[in-house]
Amino acid sequence: MTTQTIHPLVASARAFAEETLRPRAGEFDQQECVPRDVLHELAERGLLGAILPREFGGGGLDPLSYGLLTAEIGKGCSSTRALLTVHASLVGETLARMGSSDQKRRWLPDMAAGRRLACFALSEPDIGSEATAVKTSYRAQGGEFVINGQKKWITYGAIADLFLVFAASEGEISAFIVDRTMEGLSTKPMSGLLASRGAHLAEVKFDNVVVPKENLIGRLGTGFTFVGNTALFYGRYSVAWAGVAIAEAAVEEMVEYARNRQQFGKKLRQHQMVQSLIAGAVAKLHAGRALCEKVGQLRNQGDDAAVMEANIAKYVTSKLAMEVTLTAVQVFGGNGCWNAYPVERLFREAKILEIIEGSSQIQEMLISEHAIRHYRRRQHRPSFANV
Ligand SMILES: Cc1cc2nc3c(=O)[nH]c(=O)nc-3n(C[C@H](O)[C@H](O)[C@H](O)COP(=O)(O)OP(=O)(O)OC[C@H]3O[C@@H](n4cnc5c(N)ncnc54)[C@H](O)[C@@H]3O)c2cc1C
The missing domain is CATH 1.10.540.10 (Acyl-CoA dehydrogenase/oxidase, N-terminal domain)
Known part of the structure; x- marks a missing residue:
């Protein structure tokens, strides 16, 4: 804590x-x-x-x-x-x-x-991890921009009023705020999802949507490098804490269940192998929380190191949320596989965190690039005193 x-x-x-x-x-x-x-x-x-x-x-x-x-x-x-x-x-x-x-x-x-309400519209039917390759396009027309294309997986897109949209023109990406009331914008709710089911996900279509120049965010052509990357930093910080949240909920559920459920004449919490499951889950939770608190402190101090630490925290807590919820399902046994109990939902929700805001593989690419620069051993200079 x-x-x-x-x-x-x-x-x-x-x-x-x-x-x-x-x-x-x-x-x-x-x-x-x-x-x-x-x-x-x-x-x-x-x-x-x-x-x-x-x-x-x-x-x-x-x-x-x-x-x-x-x-x-x-x-x-x-x-x-x-x-x-x-x-x-x-x-x-x-x-x-x-x-x-x-x-x-x-x-x-x-x-x-x-x-x-606002939502973030980057991903498309054919473009996910390779976000700089978005196909949604814009063209200048007088003092305005005309946007065409399609976005997918847009969380709260079904009910949002404002859309932060990333679109390309001749290889340059720009970011715009598009208002739901603008002609040519339509949304189609998505259903049948593994999790995040309540989050009003939608596909969004832009059919010659005319956007005033006042809605361009940042400078033309800097939509991904500045606006998108800034947004993803804030988003990853948020998702990192979401991993801690799911892990903590799962730990509380498994502890409560282990305190009440009895097998072989003892409470589950009295069986050493169940204690081991709980201990492992709690240790992971504490480690993830400490990492997120560190990023929060760096952000409070305005330290740029927060950007890479947020990638690391998001990567770690999404993984540990998956592991802890898997453990929770195990502690619940059959009841862990039934939606009358919350752990099967927590398990599904944890999986989403390994995919959104840059999947675990994308985080590994970013973290390894950083590591290869940062953890390079400095050349050792021989001391002449010892020669
Ligand atoms: C519930 C949910 C909510 C979402 N909300 C939003 C939202 O609000 N706004 C938005 O814009 N998007 C949203 N998304 C989309 C999300 O950001 C993408 O799903 C994510 O970026 C991955 O893209 P993709 O699904 O196209 O997978 P792909 O990019 O097709 O990747 C498929 C697999 O290949 C791996 N892979 C891809 N490239 C590489 C590589 N170079 N090296 C190694 N492995 C690689 C990936 O890690 C993944 O495992 C949401 C998705 C979900 C499921």
């Missing part, structure tokens, strides 16, 4: 998660929908805008506290936490950093209050 005192917004997130999200997360999963009233309460409590600057109606929370808040919501319900990731981290934080003063004034107050 962190030694930081808990911010009231984090305490509010914890209460909301315990009272509302955790008891209903299975229902949201089965009905493939986090209902509007739940999203409304998230906004009412100031949780949707917690990380956004105060001057635009946000909570002005520091990044470490925001990570803790994300984990509280994620412990309650992954599909609800996914809105924080796309709306607040991928789009909100990016606009706060990269948007012009006019753009911030135009969108952030509505986003902070939850009056308008």
Whole structure:
């Protein structure tokens, strides 16, 4: 646990998660929908805008506290936490950093209050990991841009009002905010997903959507290098905490079950091999949490090292969430394979984290590139004193 005192917004997130999200997360999963009233309460409590600057109606929370808040919501319900990731981290934080003063004034107050929801539209039917190869196109027309193409897997895309869209023109990628009310934009909800079922995923089509030049984020042609990479940094930080959240929920469930279930005349918790399963899971959880806290502290200090540490944290916690939830299913036995208990859902949710925001293989590429530079042994100079 962190030694930081808990911010009231984090305490509010914890209460909301315990009272509302955790008891209903299975229902949201089965009905493939986090209902509007739940999203409304998230906004009412100031949780949707917690990380956004105060001057635009946000909570002005520091990044470490925001990570803790994300984990509280994620412990309650992954599909609800996914809105924080796309709306607040991928789009909100990016606009706060990269948007012009006019753009911030135009969108952030509505986003902070939850009056308008935002989503992040990068992936396409044929383009995922190779994000710089997006086929969605834009062309300049007078003082405007015309966007054509298709996006896929867009979390909260089915109900979002604002779309941060990445499109290419002659090999250069630019980023735009597209409003749902713009003619030519249409969305089609996706169903039948392994997990993240409540998170309103959608395919999005752009059919000659005319976007004013005021909606271009950053400079033309810098859409991926600056805007996209900035967004992915914030998104990976959020997803890293999502891994901690799922692992912690799974540990709590397995401990509770092991304390109550009896086999061979003893509680499960009294069997040494079950104790071993619990110990391994808890150790992984603590390691993952420590890593995320470190990234949060680096972010609080404005240290650029946070970028690579966020990649590492996302890579590690998505893996350990998978391992811990697998252990939880084992502790639950048959009941672990049944949706009357939460661990089968946690297990499914953990898998998503190894794929989104740069899959584990993409993180391995980024981490190894960094390692090959950073962990190079310096040439040892012979000391003349010993010659
Ligand atoms: C639940 C969910 C929510 C999502 N939400 C969003 C969203 O809000 N916005 C958005 O833009 N996208 C979203 N995505 C899409 C997600 O970002 C992509 O699925 C992800 O980037 C992987 O791309 P892909 O599925 O096309 O897989 P591919 O890129 O086709 O990769 C397939 C496999 O090959 C591996 N691979 C690919 N390239 C390499 C390589 N060079 N070396 C080694 N291995 C490689 C990958 O790791 C993966 O295992 C979401 C996806 C899911 C499942």
